[in-house]
Every structure is written in structure tokens, then in C-alpha cells.
Amino acid sequence: xxxxxxxxxxxxxxRDYLILFTGLIISIAVFYMFLTMxxxxxFILQNSVINNIQAVFLVGTVMLSIITFFYLFYxxxxxxxxxxxxxxxxxxxxxxxxxxxxxxxxxxxAITAISLAIGLMLGIILARLVSWLLMxxxxxxxTQFKIVYLPAVFWTMAxxxxxxxxxxxxxxxxxxxxxxxxxxxxxxxxxxxPAEPKGSALQILLGIFFLGIGYSALYFMxxxxxxxxxxxxxxxxxxxxxxxxxxLPNIVRNWKRNKRANFKGLHSFTSGQLxxxxxxxxxxxxxxxxxxxxxxxxxxGGFAFKNNAFTSIDEYWQYDATLYNPGAAETAVLNxxxxxxxxxxxxxxxxEFMYLVQEELNASPxxxxxxxxxxxxxxxxxxxxxxxxxxxxxxxxxxFTALYAINPALEGTKSTRIVxxxxxxxAEGEEISIxxxxxxxxxAYIGEWQKLDELQLDVYTDLFTGFDPKTDSVATKYSQFKxxxxxxxxxxxxxxxxxxxxxxxxxxxxxxxxxxxxxxxxRRYDSLRKLxxxxxxxxxxxxxxxxxxxxxxxxxxxxxxxxGMRMFTxxxxxxxxxxxxxxxxxxAIYGGYYFFAVHLYRKIVLPRQ
Amino acid sequence: MKTILEAxxxxxxxxxxxxxxxxxxxxxxxxxNEGEFIGIMGPSGSGKTTLLNMVATLDPMTSxxxxxxxxxxxxMNEDQLSxxxxxxxxxxxxxxxxxxxxxxxxxxxxxxxxxNTKLEKIQAGVHQVSxxxxxxxxxxxxxxxLSGGQKQRTAIxxxxxxxxxxxxxxxxxxxxxxxxxxxxxxxxxDLNAERKVSILMVTHDPRSASYCSRLLFxxxxxxxxxxxxxxxxxxxxxxxxAVLGDLDRRPVAGVRI
Numbered sequence: 001x002x003x004x005x006x007x008x009x010x011x012x013x014x015r016d017y018l019i020l021f022t023g024l025i026i027s028i029a030v031f032y033m034f035l036t037m038x039x040x041x042x043f044i045l046q047n048s049v050i051n052n053i054q055a056v057f058l059v060g061t062v063m064l065s066i067i068t069f070f071y072l073f074y075x076x077x078x079x080x081x082x083x084x085x086x087x088x089x090x091x092x093x094x095x096x097x098x099x100x101x102x103x104x105x106x107x108x109x110a111i112t113a114i115s116l117a118i119g120l121m122l123g124i125i126l127a128r129l130v131s132w133l134l135m136x137x138x139x140x141x142x143t144q145f146k147i148v149y150l151p152a153v154f155w156t157m158a159x160x161x162x163x164x165x166x167x168x169x170x171x172x173x174x175x176x177x178x179x180x181x182x183x184x185x186x187x188x189x190x191x192x193x194p195a196e197p198k199g200s201a202l203q204i205l206l207g208i209f210f211l212g213i214g215y216s217a218l219y220f221m222x223x224x225x226x227x228x229x230x231x232x233x234x235x236x237x238x239x240x241x242x243x244x245x246x247x248l249p250n251i252v253r254n255w256k257r258n259k260r261a262n263f264k265g266l267h268s269f270t271s272g273q274l275x276x277x278x279x280x281x282x283x284x285x286x287x288x289x290x291x292x293x294x295x296x297x298x299x300x301g302g303f304a305f306k307n308n309a310f311t312s313i314d315e316y317w318q319y320d321a322t323l324y325n326p327g328a329a330e331t332a333v334l335n336x337x338x339x340x341x342x343x344x345x346x347x348x349x350x351x352e353f354m355y356l357v358q359e360e361l362n363a364s365p366x367x368x369x370x371x372x373x374x375x376x377x378x379x380x381x382x383x384x385x386x387x388x389x390x391x392x393x394x395x396x397x398x399x400f401t402a403l404y405a406i407n408p409a410l411e412g413t414k415s416t417r418i419v420x421x422x423x424x425x426x427a428e429g430e431e432i433s434i435x436x437x438x439x440x441x442x443x444a445y446i447g448e449w450q451k452l453d454e455l456q457l458d459v460y461t462d463l464f465t466g467f468d469p470k471t472d473s474v475a476t477k478y479s480q481f482k483x484x485x486x487x488x489x490x491x492x493x494x495x496x497x498x499x500x501x502x503x504x505x506x507x508x509x510x511x512x513x514x515x516x517x518x519x520x521x522x523r524r525y526d527s528l529r530k531l532x533x534x535x536x537x538x539x540x541x542x543x544x545x546x547x548x549x550x551x552x553x554x555x556x557x558x559x560x561x562x563x564g565m566r567m568f569t570x571x572x573x574x575x576x577x578x579x580x581x582x583x584x585x586x587x588a589i590y591g592g593y594y595f596f597a598v599h600l601y602r603k604i605v606l607p608r609q
Numbered sequence: 610m611k612t613i614l615e616a617x618x619x620x621x622x623x624x625x626x627x628x629x630x631x632x633x634x635x636x637x638x639x640x641x642n643e644g645e646f647i648g649i650m651g652p653s654g655s656g657k658t659t660l661l662n663m664v665a666t667l668d669p670m671t672s673x674x675x676x677x678x679x680x681x682x683x684x685m686n687e688d689q690l691s692x693x694x695x696x697x698x699x700x701x702x703x704x705x706x707x708x709x710x711x712x713x714x715x716x717x718x719x720x721x722x723x724x725n726t727k728l729e730k731i732q733a734g735v736h737q738v739s740x741x742x743x744x745x746x747x748x749x750x751x752x753x754x755l756s757g758g759q760k761q762r763t764a765i766x767x768x769x770x771x772x773x774x775x776x777x778x779x780x781x782x783x784x785x786x787x788x789x790x791x792x793x794x795x796x797x798x799d800l801n802a803e804r805k806v807s808i809l810m811v812t813h814d815p816r817s818a819s820y821c822s823r824l825l826f827x828x829x830x831x832x833x834x835x836x837x838x839x840x841x842x843x844x845x846x847x848x849x850x851a852v853l854g855d856l857d858r859r860p861v862a863g864v865r866i
Contacts, residue, residue: 532695
């Protein structure tokens, strides 16, 4: 009997549950995908490049689980509040409290179970998609990667079932405490009349003030460091809430003050709706503005980070390839691309020292980035006589950097001696030639650099005793790029899907809020219809009203992102890289939700045609 | 005298063909002259609200024709009907149907706003009509802040502001106490007598009906009889009570009591 009641209840509230579902399913799918990416053991062992990505996905899992918990908590309380009357009715006809609690608990768990089934399937597809995209962008093969990974399935189910059990228990307990009368009359509430705003000017000023502080903290994050890291989110959040709660009711009030516009067509009705709606929604809308900032920020951040792999690699490596003893194969590859600059140096190794030719170095000093001025320069010529203190030659910092640029594999392993050509000729030991090559665009010839790195493996094995190409590696621009790019790609996907999950959850909260008021609105739209308002006019009013509700948090949230991306300047070169792509993705999803909300709302309040 | 409403042979059947159909109104005809205050009475389920909804163009009829102010509404599409309602009809409902999210002023102004009337005209109109109804000092309040009587006065003001051909009232005193109901009916009677507003009112309350200039009794979807006031309102009231008693005593079609 109780089971039957529970499933009847589910059926009745299909629409509300559908919205809850979308948020939950996306969250489950992304959660599973993150877990699969970070937990696949075999995948970790086999692939050193992937190692770092997994940490990134683990961070994503943690963040997602926190937000998801709040989402579940909120939606659950909301759904229960919709059903207070039903609860009271069961009590009235003599059902025991524990029985009713069980009904609601079974319902919640059933929803979670259904969402889990769909979400996991979607998650498996997502994992397949993301791993495939990662493989392609990193040019590696994930042979050991399992799309259906049982530990990930288990933990996803465990997390979501536990979370929904906890939230539904908390809410049920709360419901059980209210009196029958209270429960029965719960749907007979009237919207409170928006109070005349008091002290709102001060509140708006304070809001702008705190937003200003938050924004400056974001802007000067590099200088403020830790202070900024705490000030920025705190002040921005506070400013957002202050501004929304004070500004939103005032904006509509101002519209209404323009009587000529207000008393035209249905405008007075639309602004009246908004006046009530924005007053009751201001807290939710402020929260949504923050969530938008987080989700769009996560998408944009991931995107910028991926780009950063290209730009940052050029910061530290002025030469795209460093080739030891290049042979015909290497030369052939180099000849196939436009090389801007090509330098060759000779080096001799004996048991104690590495010898370099002073004349060669002075003749073609390589480009380096000066660590003090941060400019790309060529070191000044070396003095004729280099002092030796404690067994090391004294050279300028710039030359010190230059030696690493010339000889990234061996510099530091032995004491370096820069000697005149005559002395060099006399030195014992095997001679190695090193070729530095530079193009105008490292990212354009990734395939060539990869090929050169592969060709060099044989040289390394010959040159360096004990070098095993399977386990060892030599630092080259390409290998470092590849590692960075792997993390960046991981972060990109993590950011994108985290943003997507946030966005779905946020949009479903907003839709809940709008649609929960819709049943009250049925009467209003019916009155208007009776008074002779054309359907078209009613529809326009709906479009406009919901647009405003969506617009405010959207605008402020995006503004947060525009300012907030600056925060990443101290770890990225260009956080604003192609920001518009992320913004477009965000707008597409957000816009989709807007139209979906309008569609559902219209279906509720307007009679069928 | 000018005829403003002509209903000829109208019928309303609910339910599709083949299924158990229920006929709410059968072959009913009546007409209304300008300046009349007609009451429609009848037992529950007799079809009075159905009749009002058809006149109000809210509910399409199954057959027959309704002409209001010389215009036939039978063949209009949804948009035309909307426009027709907003221009020619005024509504008063039992539960007021005020828009709670708008002030009294905005509620009253709505029919004019919908026609994009100039602001100055709207303001003049609202002040005039609210003064007549004695709610001039409530204009900036929201419906939730008003008493039942004040709400219904607001609804009347809204139904009159665009000077409709016909005012339709569905149990307008249903949600009011007797004091407020009496005041409201006096107002309607005054509007009818002094401003020549034509009113068609559905009611089951004999007291309300005694304010009308003509009563139509409906039973089982058909016009049962007509009644005109003679003598005082109290005498008319007694007469109505007698007719209603008689209607109740007579057997309902096919059923013996």
C-alpha cells in the first residue's frame, strides 16, 4: 500500500521530478566520468603522462561532490515542501508518521536509483568520449583504460545513495515535526507584498563597495597573493548578495515609475509579476549569479589552461629543438620546416669536465630569457679570462642560463669549462655536436618535434651510458610540452564538465523556483484571458518575465567571470584566451534552459490550444 | 428600445459524440434590451453558468447563435473573441479575479492599457470610475490589502472603465457578507438606473435577484419562466422565493421526488 502511494506520488509530480532528474543525471554522469578517469589503476601504471591528469580529475570529483550535496539538499527540501499538503492528508486519514516517512523516503531513493541507472549509462558514454578526445589530443593510446570500471560504478552509487538518504532523512524529520493543520494549509499562502525598500540606497552602495573590493582583489591577485585569495571570493559573494537583494526590487520599481510605458498593453502585469517574483527570488538569484560565475569560470579556466600549455612552453624554451649529434634523418626533418635560426655548438666530455669552445659561444650566443628583466636577450660576450673559484668557472647569470639552453641533457652533471679553441682541440674525450633550431611557431610543427624526439632516442642510448628509452627521458621542449599539455587537456575537460554540471544544477534550481510559482499563476492568466487578452500577448509577457529573471544573474555572473579570469594571470600567460568560445558555450546551455523554462511555464499557465 | 443581446436556439452539449453526452443548455432563446438588469436563476446544475459563459464568449456553443450589439460572435476565432471581450464586455466574478501582483490602480487601468489608451485618459478614467465606486483612496494598495467588498468594487471599476456594452456578473455577492453584498447590489442597481449600464447577472441568491429588472429561471438547460418586479423589492423577493420553491417541488426530468 505504502509503495503504491509512493509511486502514485511520483507520477503526480512528474514535471517537478523531471527537472530534478536532469540536474541529478548530469551530475551523476560527470561524477562517474571523473572517477573513472582518476581511479583506473592499470591506466595509471601504464601511462606516466596520464599520471598527473588523474590528480586533476580527483580534484574535480571532490568539488563536484560538495556542490552536488547542496543541490540534493536544496531540491529535496523543495520537493517536500510541494507535498506538505499531501503529507498532512495522509496524517489526517490516520497514517502513522513513520509510515508516511517511509513513503517519502522510498520515493526519494527510487528517484536516485532511476537517476543512477540513466546517469551511469550516460557517464560511461562520457568516459568513452573524454578518453577518446584525450587520446587524440595527446596522441597516445590508452590500451588499459576501462570505460566500465566497477570501483567507479560502486563509489558513484555509494555516494549518491548516501547523500540522498541523508538529505531525505533530514527533511522528513523536519516535516514530521510540523502540525497537521500547518501541513494542510501549506498551499494556501499568498505571495507577500513586496515591502517598500528601506535603506536600499545604502545597501546598494555597500554592495558596489564590496564588489569593488572583490574585483580589485581579483585584479591584483598577483600582488595580494594569499590575502587576495581569501578576500576576492568573500567580498565578491557578499557584494553580489547585497546588490541583488537591494537592487532587484528597485529596478522593477523604477520601471513601474515610468507610467507611460507601464500602462501600455500588458506591461503593468509583466512588471507586477516581476515585482513580486524578484522580491521572493532575490536570494536564489544571487546564489545563481555566483554559480554561473563558477560554472562559466570553470569552462573558461579549463580552456585558457589548455592554451597556456602552448604559450608557457615558449616562455622557457627559446629553441624548439635541441639535437645531440644530429644525423641525416634529423636534418631531413629540420629541412622540411621553415627554421628561423639554427646554431651548432661542439662539446667534449672527459671524466671530469665538459668543454665548450669560447669562440663558438661568443660568435653565436643563443637566445635566453633573462630571469631578472624577463626579456628575451642574447648574453653579452664572455670575457677573455674566466676565473675559477672552488672548481667552478665564474660566468654571468645570462651565460649560466644559456648553457642550460645549449645542453639541457647534460648541463649540471659535470663541471663546465669554457675554453679557447686551441685548448679545446687539445682536450681529450669524445666530441658531441649540439644543434639548436628555432621556428616562429612551435605549435605549428608538433608532429616534427615528436619525430625528432623519437629519432634522438637512439643517440641518447649511444651517448649516455645506462640510458633506457623505456624508463628514462631527456628534457626537451617537446617532452615538457607533452607533459604540460596532458595536464592542461585534463584540466580543460575537467573544467568543462564541472562547469556543465554546475550549470545544469543551477538552471534546474532556477527552473524549480519559477515553476513552483506557476500553479499560483494559472488563475492570473485565466483572468487575463477572460478579460480579453490575446494569447500572443500573454505569451510575450511570459517570455519577457522569465527573460528578466534569467538575465540578471546571467549578466552579473558573466561580469564576475570577466574580472575573475584575471586572477589566473599568475599561473597563466593569457587567461582570456578565446574567452568568447567559453562564453558562447555557456550562453547556449543557459539559453536552452531559458527556452525550456518558458516552454514548461507556458504549458502550465496557458490552456491548450 | 435597442436590443443589445440576442440568443437564439442556443445549445451546449458536453462530451464527444458516441460517449455519454450531457446537454447543459437545450435550444434556449432570449433577448436583452439596452439598460436592462437581468438576473439568471436556477437550481445547481441547471446550466446558468454555462449560459453566462457562452454569452461571455468563453465557452463555444454547440449550436445556435448569439449576437451582441449587432455582432454575431458564433463564427469568430480565438483572437477575434479576445478582442471582442476586451472591447464590449465587462466581467465581475464571484472570487473577484483581481490580479494580486498589481495595485488597484493598475487592475482598474488594465482594460484601457490593453487598448493602448493614452496615459492621461487612463488616469482620468481610473479616477472617475474609482470615485463612483468609493475606492478613490485605495488606488495604490494591492488586492491582498483590501476587504472582500473593496475587492469586488475594484473588480466592478475594472469592468466598467472601458464602458462595455454589457456587464456580466457571475455570483458577484457569493464571497461577500450580507452587509457588503447589499452595498454592492445597491451600487449595481444605481449603475443600471443612472448610467444605463446593461447587466446580466447569474445568482442563486433570491436577495440579490430582487435587485434585477427581469429574472430568467433556467431549469434542466431550458428557460422555465420569466419574472418582472411589481411592487416593492421585498415583495419581489417573496415572489422569487415562491417561484424557487415551486421549481424545487416539481419533479426533475425523469425523476420523481
